[in-house]
Amino acid sequence: MDRTRLPSGMNRLVTSRGKHLTAHQYRFSVLAVTFLSYMMYHASRKPPSIVKSVLNPTAEQRANGAPGWAPFDGPDGNHLLGQTDVAFLAAYSVGMFFSGHIGDSMDLRVFLTYGMVGSGVFVCLFGLGQYWNIHNLYYYVFVQVCAGVFQSTGWPSVVSVMGNWFGKSKRGLIMGVWNAHTSVGNILGSLVSAAMLKRGGDGWGNAFVVNGVLTIACGWLVHNFLVVAPEDAGLPSPHGGEQHETLVSSSSGNSGGELGVLEPEGRDGNVGGDVGSIGSATSKTQKYPHSPKTFAKKPPAAGFKAALKIPGVVTFSLCLFFTKLVAYTFLYWLPFYIERTEIGGVYLTPAQAGRLSTLFDIGGVAGGILAGYISDKFNARSMTSAGFVYLSIPVLYCYREYGSSSMTANVLLMMLAGVLVNGPYALITTAVSADLGTHESLKGNARALATVTAIIDGTGSIGAAIGPMLTGYISSHTNDWNNVFFMLYAADLVAGLLLMKLVMKEIRNTPTTLK
Secondary structure, eight states: OOOTTSOHHHHHHHHHHTSOOOHHHHHHHHHHHHHHHHHHHHHTTSHHHHHHHHHSOOHHHHHTTOOOOTTTTSTTHHHHHHHHHHHHHHHHHHHHHHHHHHHHHSOHHHHHHHHHHHHHHHHHHHHHHHHTTOOOHHHHHHHHHHHHHHHTTHHHHHHHHHHHHOOSTTHHHHHHHHTHHHHHHHHHHHHHHHHHHHHOTTOTHHHHHHHHHHHHHHHHHHHHHOOOSGGGGTOOOTTOHHHHHTOOOOOTTOOTTSOOOOOOOOTTTTSSSOOOSOOOOOTTTOOOOSSGGGSOOOOOOOOHHHHHTSTTHHHHHHHHHHHHHHHHHHHHHHHHHHHTSOBTTBOOOHHHHHHHHHHHHHHHHHHHHHHHHHHHHHTOHHHHHHHHHHHHHHHHHHHHHHTTSOHHHHHHHHHHHHHHHHHHHHHIIIIIHHHHHTOGGGTTOGGGHHHHHHHHHHHHHHHHHHHHHHHHHHHHHHOOHHHHHHHHHHHHHHHHHHTHHHHHHHHHHHHHHHO
């Protein structure tokens, strides 16, 4: 039995079982491994936001003995911290455009493994700067640039793998649930970092080192257990086209102990047809390839120009530029904002502010699931995204104006803001990217997935770099967070306006869609 296309850990698992996993089990393993992978990518991004107040304490905190950390402890500390954020996000956004095409051209499992290990190493190096007593800004900027490049391997890879395994049916809901890895990672990174600060505020480097080591460990998991595509396990592609046509039956002489080609199941099993839901496979009658010749021959990766010509790619890319600007401003600055804002007459410690900020991400989990469900139900990705974006503007205003009145108001408004800010961001980066990456114009070639995802998320990541940079500049030069929120209102408004052409098209098609 040939299993050369399976990763080593999965190969050993299959050997110990004496038979292949079912299609359902393979899909579940892909969901779990990619979820854990990107969860750790996001967890490793959280330490900078949690330790900002430790690196650049307030005058009151300094009076209480908080030493700060040069070069971030001066009057321009916020601006310098913003520069490290920009270094990471700029490298991430530039790397994204290259990572997508590279990922479509090589083994995504290996590509993702390198990315996770590299990310973990450079996250650790940032924290080790404390133990090596490094106070040079260029060291931290260099480390962040390298971390950003390696982090750019993650998103195109995991979305491409998910797109390989799941068809369009219920894709919005499935990917909405799956995209909870972003918020779960933010929560995990925040809690780990806050726990390290609680053990000793001076030991901020541990917040980076622990998250970095966990990221490296997850890279090992990816290398050993991630099955990139159904064809690697002898299953037909859910997208048909060239990939499906190359799956042929092995010789009819296979005995019961041999493994031949898995035939399509039809609607109930969702193996050969639309693999949008996680259906079970009737493994008793299904066969897998005995010879490597029966594996699908993968078509060439789609080019950058071809991906740009897919209808909707440019529009959603520009929309994500502004929605991700808002989302990443919260990702990098929310704990700092909470710690410096009086809530119900009380100021929180950095560790307390870090823990409280996780409620925004809990709201983000609900937002991603809700946006995916609504967009599936009404087949309206654009209307759903625009609706969330427009609703987020008054909610952000209420959070700024009334969030400080009491802890209850702060919690409720923060979670609602998380729902509305992360909902469209999650929908565009998952279901929309996967839809466009398997667009009918590609004629079944799913190898544009990583490229399309990279274009959309790469453009969004430019906004993600600009948002935190402007926040650091505005907050340090005007000392007025109202100006930061005005920037967020404007970004959400532009994001909604960019989608209006697609929204009107969906509205015109609504009666046909709902029949």
